Amino acid sequence: MTRFVIVLTVALVTFAAPLRAQSADDLLAQGIRAYQQQEYPGGAWLLRRALSMQGSAALSPAETARALMYLAATELSRNQRDSAVAAAQRLQALDSHYRPDERIFGPPVVALFQDAQRSAPARSGGAGAPVATAAPRGNTIAIRPVGGGDTAFRPGAGAFLLRITTPAPAEVSATLTGPDGRAIRTLFAGPVRDSIDLRWNGLDIAGNVPAPGRYLVTVSPVGRDRRAGWSLRLPLEVTRTAVDTLALPPPPADSLYRAERGTYGRAWRSLVPGVLAGAAIVVLPGIIANGEDASSARLIIGGTVTVAGLAAFLSQRPGRTISANSAHNRNLQERWRRDVADITRRNAERLRQSQLVIRAGAPTYSPSEAP
Amino acid sequence: MIRYALAAAVVAAAPLAAQSPLRMSFWGTASQEIVQSRIGGVRERLSGTMLSGEGVLGGERIALRLRYGQGTLKGEGAIEPRELVEGEVLLGYRAASWLTLWAGPNARAYTAGDADQRWLFWSGRATLRGTLLPGRMQSFVELWKSASGSVTRPDGAASGRGAEAGLEMRLSGQTVWGRLAYRVEQGLGDGDLRDVVETLAFSIAYVPPR
Numbered sequence: 001m002t003r004f005v006i007v008l009t010v011a012l013v014t015f016a017a018p019l020r021a022q023s024a025d026d027l028l029a030q031g032i033r034a035y036q037q038q039e040y041p042g043g044a045w046l047l048r049r050a051l052s053m054q055g056s057a058a059l060s061p062a063e064t065a066r067a068l069m070y071l072a073a074t075e076l077s078r079n080q081r082d083s084a085v086a087a088a089q090r091l092q093a094l095d096s097h098y099r100p101d102e103r104i105f106g107p108p109v110v111a112l113f114q115d116a117q118r119s120a121p122a123r124s125g126g127a128g129a130p131v132a133t134a135a136p137r138g139n140t141i142a143i144r145p146v147g148g149g150d151t152a153f154r155p156g157a158g159a160f161l162l163r164i165t166t167p168a169p170a171e172v173s174a175t176l177t178g179p180d181g182r183a184i185r186t187l188f189a190g191p192v193r194d195s196i197d198l199r200w201n202g203l204d205i206a207g208n209v210p211a212p213g214r215y216l217v218t219v220s221p222v223g224r225d226r227r228a229g230w231s232l233r234l235p236l237e238v239t240r241t242a243v244d245t246l247a248l249p250p251p252p253a254d255s256l257y258r259a260e261r262g263t264y265g266r267a268w269r270s271l272v273p274g275v276l277a278g279a280a281i282v283v284l285p286g287i288i289a290n291g292e293d294a295s296s297a298r299l300i301i302g303g304t305v306t307v308a309g310l311a312a313f314l315s316q317r318p319g320r321t322i323s324a325n326s327a328h329n330r331n332l333q334e335r336w337r338r339d340v341a342d343i344t345r346r347n348a349e350r351l352r353q354s355q356l357v358i359r360a361g362a363p364t365y366s367p368s369e370a371p
Numbered sequence: 372m373i374r375y376a377l378a379a380a381v382v383a384a385a386p387l388a389a390q391s392p393l394r395m396s397f398w399g400t401a402s403q404e405i406v407q408s409r410i411g412g413v414r415e416r417l418s419g420t421m422l423s424g425e426g427v428l429g430g431e432r433i434a435l436r437l438r439y440g441q442g443t444l445k446g447e448g449a450i451e452p453r454e455l456v457e458g459e460v461l462l463g464y465r466a467a468s469w470l471t472l473w474a475g476p477n478a479r480a481y482t483a484g485d486a487d488q489r490w491l492f493w494s495g496r497a498t499l500r501g502t503l504l505p506g507r508m509q510s511f512v513e514l515w516k517s518a519s520g521s522v523t524r525p526d527g528a529a530s531g532r533g534a535e536a537g538l539e540m541r542l543s544g545q546t547v548w549g550r551l552a553y554r555v556e557q558g559l560g561d562g563d564l565r566d567v568v569e570t571l572a573f574s575i576a577y578v579p580p581r
Contacts, residue, residue, distance in 0.1 A: 258505055273501020277510035280536040281553045288534050289557040289567040295405050297571050298553045305510055305538045305551070312503035324507055 024053035028067050035070050040078035047071040048194070052168030065095050068167075072116075073100075073109045081112075086165045086195045088116035093142060141166045143174075143219055143234050145360045146197060152241065152355045155202030155209045160358050162187070162234070164219060165195040171223035174198055176236075179213035189222060202356045209352065212239045235361035243354040245347040249339045252332045258325035262316035270316050274309015278302045395579055398425035398550070402572035404455060406444055406481075409565045410525075417444035421455060425574070434463035434471065444481070454482040461496065471498045473515075479558075479568070488524045490558045490566065492517035492531045508540040520558070527561035535570075542575070550574040 027050035034043030050059060051067050059067055068091040075084035091098055091113075100113045145151060146161035153159060164174065173189040185205050187198045204210050219232040259266060281302030285294030316322055400423045408415045423440020439458045446452070459477035466472055473496035480489045496515035503509055513535040520529035537552030554570040 269501075270503045273510045274503050274538075276501070277512055277536045277538065280512045280534070284534040284536065284553075285555045285569070288532055288555045289407075292407050292557075292567045294555065295569050295571065297403070298555075298569070301537065301551055301553045301571060305536070308508060308538050308540075309503055309510065312508060315504065324504060328506060 024050045024057050024059045028059060028063055032070050035074045040074050043074045044071060047074060065091055065098055069100055072112065073105050076109055076112050083194055084112055085116055088113050090165055090167060092116055141232060143232050143363055150357055150359045152357045153202060155356050159199040159201050162198040162217060163195055164192055166192050169193045170221060171225045172219050173222045174217055174219045176200060177216045178210060184210060231366045232363060234363040237359040239357045241355040241357060243350050245350055246343045248343055249336060252336050256332055257329050260322055260326045260329060262318050262320045262322055264318055267313045267316045270312035271309050274312060275306050278306030281305060392431055394429050396427045396576050398574045398576045400572050400574040402570045404442060404444060405569040407567045411563055415446055415450055417446040417450060417453060419444035432465050434465060436461040436463060451483045456480045469500050490522050490529060492520040494518060510538050512536040522560040525562055529558055529560045531556060531558040546578050546580055548576040548578060
């Protein structure tokens with residue numbers, strides 16, 4: 001019977017709301033009653049509905065705190081711990097001195113609240129896990145990095161996590177802009193019911209690792225919520241871990257290059273070894289084996305060596321281009337360029353393997369930001 | 372046995388050549404051998420073709436050279452054909468870019484029927500090289516002289532000396548070289564024993580890239 005009443009209430013609120021405005025206080029009371037009757041799904045819905053009321057129908061700050069307390073307890077009771085923690089942290093952001101009534105809520109709820117207190121970031125946006133609040137009349141929208149502190153990860157492999165929590169369903173966009181103000185990536189665009197985690201993989205929209213610098217995540221309402229006109233900004237200081245890169249090889253030393261045009265000295269140095277070796281072949285039998293008849297075939301070999309020396313002399317005569325040396329020098333240059341390209345590629349790979357270190361700053365809220 | 376040992380040495384050295392700064396080259400040689408042998412008043416002249424292989428493993432300063440060859444010599448008239456086997460193992464020191472000093476044994480054996488004659492020398496050598504075209508062509512002259520030696524049939528001490536000169540040129544790419552060379556060696560033994568060997572050789576080499 002009780003379940004029927006709750007379902008009926010939810011149905012009435014859903015369909016009759018446009019016809020007859022129901023106050024947030026009524027919704028809060030019904031949500032609390034649903035919690036007490038262990039009708040948790042309906043209770044959570046009613047409490048969220050109460051928290052989302054705007055204008056004159058909105059809850060007072062004290063009622064907002066009460067609604068968030070019951071919402072946290074309701075979500076915990078239906079095993080939605082993340083949602084419960086989000087509600088408790090929102091309550092912490094609203095009233096850091098709030099304590100659950102242990103006569104009403106059981107030890108798990110109290111423990112949850114204590115956990116939320118311990119993990120709740122400073123409201124002013126401390127270095128570890130900043131939170132910014134937005135919207136008047138006790139409702140808050142918050143942004144903070146998940147995990148807190150500096151986040152280091154490899155671009156493309158890991159991710160920087162941000163959590164947006166909102167007291168009421170809202171349609172927002174979250175955009176990352178670079179030091180020059182240009183958009184790097186749109187991190188999110190769409191409705192947020194309770195909270196949402198955003199991931200940035202450290203790459204821009206083209207897949208490149210952005211340069212170190214100061215970046216900004218801007219959350220603002222879009223769609224039907226554009227008229228709200230607020231914006232929430234979270235600065236990010238992006239740096240890179242140091243990387244050992246290889247030094248580029250120096251250009252080939254001048255001593256390694258060969259003369260591309262012949263000179264007299266070079267020509268003579270080519271002639272002499274050929275002539276001497278050829279002469280040696282002719283005369284050596286007489287020195288080594290004096291008195292024996294040496295083969296006359298050796299004269300062919302000796303002559304060949306001598307002619308080779310003469311050919312080398314002529315090929316390197318002054319002013320003549322030495323194609324072999326030109327080719328050698330080209331190879332020298334090409335090898336050096338290949339080495340430079342190879343090391344440049346390896347350095348780029350090492351840079352890709354380096355980590356981005358992201359430190360979130362204090363978020364700011366601008367209520368009058370144009371949508 | 373000797374040929375297997377030399378082949379094993381060449382194969383074992385190949386992996387070392389792949390590690391800079393060692394450099395290895397393999398040479399295959401076809402040669403015409405002319406042997407003039409004299410003992411007492413008897414002179415013989417034989418000639419034939421010999422095939423040989425050579426491996427050189429070199430570092431910045433130190434080098435190792437192994438050579439083995441064999442062939443058949445035929446004489447004029449009633450002279451019995453002989454099998455010729457040669458080999459050498461030399462350790463070298465590169466004193467300058469144009470000068471390498473070598474030391475080690477070299478041996479030669481003639482076999483005719485059941486009988487053989489063996490020459491063994493422990494020698495010192497010097498190889499002088501001159502560049503005709505950088506990276507493409509060079510000439511060389513090698514001189515050697517024995518410090519000690521021995522010969523069989525008739526058994527006794529021996530001495531020897533020799534020279535080789537020729538031309539080396541790159542034939543294709545960076546890895547294939549050719550060599551044209553003339554070598555003359557003389558061995559002297561007791562009892563007016565004299566052995567003069569001339570070699571006209573053409574070689575092809577494979578020099579693995581560094």
